[in-house]
Amino acid sequence: MFWRADRGSRRSVPKDIRICFARHCRPARDATRPRDPVYLLLGLLLWAGPEIQAQEIPPATDACFRGLAETTPSAEFTALEDGAMVRHERTGLEWQRCAFGQRWEAESRTCAGRPAVHTWKEAVKRAEQVGDGWRLPTGDELMTIVERCHDGPAINPQVFPNTPGVLFWSSSIDTGGVGRVWAVSFFTGQPFRVGTAQNGRIRLVRGTMQAP
Numbered sequence: 001m002f003w004r005a006d007r008g009s010r011r012s013v014p015k016d017i018r019i020c021f022a023r024h025c026r027p028a029r030d031a032t033r034p035r036d037p038v039y040l041l042l043g044l045l046l047w048a049g050p051e052i053q054a055q056e057i058p059p060a061t062d063a064c065f066r067g068l069a070e071t072t073p074s075a076e077f078t079a080l081e082d083g084a085m086v087r088h089e090r091t092g093l094e095w096q097r098c099a100f101g102q103r104w105e106a107e108s109r110t111c112a113g114r115p116a117v118h119t120w121k122e123a124v125k126r127a128e129q130v131g132d133g134w135r136l137p138t139g140d141e142l143m144t145i146v147e148r149c150h151d152g153p154a155i156n157p158q159v160f161p162n163t164p165g166v167l168f169w170s171s172s173i174d175t176g177g178v179g180r181v182w183a184v185s186f187f188t189g190q191p192f193r194v195g196t197a198q199n200g201r202i203r204l205v206r207g208t209m210q211a212p
């Protein structure tokens with residue numbers, strides 16, 4: 001409930017509550033009365049912003065094969081903003097939870113649609129156009145989000161929902177072959193050297209990876 005401080009409603013406003021505007025602000029008449037906890041909670045939420053309202057990412061342990069432990073547990077990730085991205089606390093990297101071409105749906109906490117398909121050169125160009133620090137991950141960075149306790153897809157389905165088990169591009173060039181780069185299959189969780197003319201998907205990252 002929000003109280004109005006106009007003349008017509010002044011009598012209904014509790015003595016210890018006042019909405020202060022820039023030029024019309026009075027102290028409460030009775031400063032000794034304890035404040036309503038509802039108003040205190042509302043003020044705390046407004047002051048703290050989205051950080052206090054952050055939702056934990058559910059665990060994905062039930063997706064693992066029997067006897068295998070998670071390598072990328074949900075507890076390692078912190079949801080940012082409305083949940084569209086996460087920070088991997090172990091590496092310090094921030095990842096977009098949806099593959100390029102999908103859209104994040106905050107209410108259902110999932111990625112809707114299908115990822116766009118690009119050649120490697122197209123993927124590099126698309127990533128550069130996004131800006132704000134987002135880029136293609138290196139091969140080593142991409143391998144840090146591979147989940148090894150299951151495959152098809154080999155990724156935490158709670159952290160990165162609706163991820164297909166297909167090739168995802170990295171920015172790492174294969175120095176041992178002409179026209180080949182490194183990509184990671186998120187069906188098997190293994191890296192592959194593939195030609196740049198092949199089709200792959202994009203997951204963007206930003207930041208600098210911390211040493212383990």
